Amino acid sequence: MVYRFTVDSTMHTQMIDITDKVREIVSESGVLDGLCTIFIPHTTAAVTINENADPDVKTDFMKEINKIVPWEDNYRHFEGNSAAHLKASMMGFSETVIIENGRLLLGRWQDIYFLEYDGARTRTVIVKVSAC
Amino acid sequence: MVYRFTVDSTMHTQMIDITDKVREIVSESGVLDGLCTIFIPHTTAAVTINENADPDVKTDFMKEINKIVPWEDNYRHFEGNSAAHLKASMMGFSETVIIENGRLLLGRWQDIYFLEYDGARTRTVIVKVSAC
């Protein structure tokens, strides 16, 4: 009951909707009641939930977090992507969504987003569906 | 084993203790050992854990996060609540608490809080109790 899929980010920071893919996995699992865990096995990318309607929310969201954690700030890490490491931890590497009657219990305005903070790259998303 | 209850926020940003309600649900479920998942099906409200003693912690907490993510910052989103969307993701939409011998394994100073970032409104909290 562990599924993996890849996400190809095309920008340095990007918010990519993965809800359809996660819904497909839950459906394929056949689990009617339980938990769906979405896990990001990276250190400069994360997962969150947010609005699925106005695309301006994504623009504002990424612009503002990039402002709060500036890309340049005399970081010591030789790769120069310390801001991406911190932003990923602030957002989190796992998200738990409840499954009821075979459906993800997302709110009306909620979608699940992969958050890229140091792209563009091919990334992996791991999804576990638990019948519990 | 999926429970729902509503929270009525009375302020624009507010930290509301929901621990008693979650404890009641765990008790009602009859589950002795497992996981309790608290999920917020909104995009401008969140859930966290924090101190249950000095109420000044709540005041400082909300004041400081509101300062870090300012309400006005030339956001594009037409509803004007982009700050609420970002703060909700920074705090998170789900919290997992371990259940042992029928009790939530919260620390002595920990309570569970619903976080309102764009109230006042009636909101829903979903709780799943898993015997696993």
Added chain:
Amino acid sequence: MVYRFTVDSTMHTQMIDITDKVREIVSESGVLDGLCTIFIPHTTAAVTINENADPDVKTDFMKEINKIVPWEDNYRHFEGNSAAHLKASMMGFSETVIIENGRLLLGRWQDIYFLEYDGARTRTVIVKVSAC
């Protein structure tokens, strides 16, 4: 299937790798497929995942979050550690890692970190291994 261990922080803010300890617990549990929940029963300490290679990432990570949430900012809380409370909630008190074939599904560069924001102290970490 609930395990506890202690962490002795030696600095006021500190990022301590607890991956080996969590791996040991998963191995001891005998669970081959399921979920591992790491829970911090405190209000000024948290848990996250991040890079395990260059130690400068840890330095940058803690320095930058300490800058974003300053220690002094006219807080009202009499203990004076409101910044620690907020940082802990921003990072989160629980982390869920998927277990497959008896192994934690961490990415190549990922380790699990205990985050101290108001040390030095002896702290507790709770780990639950669920076969689900």
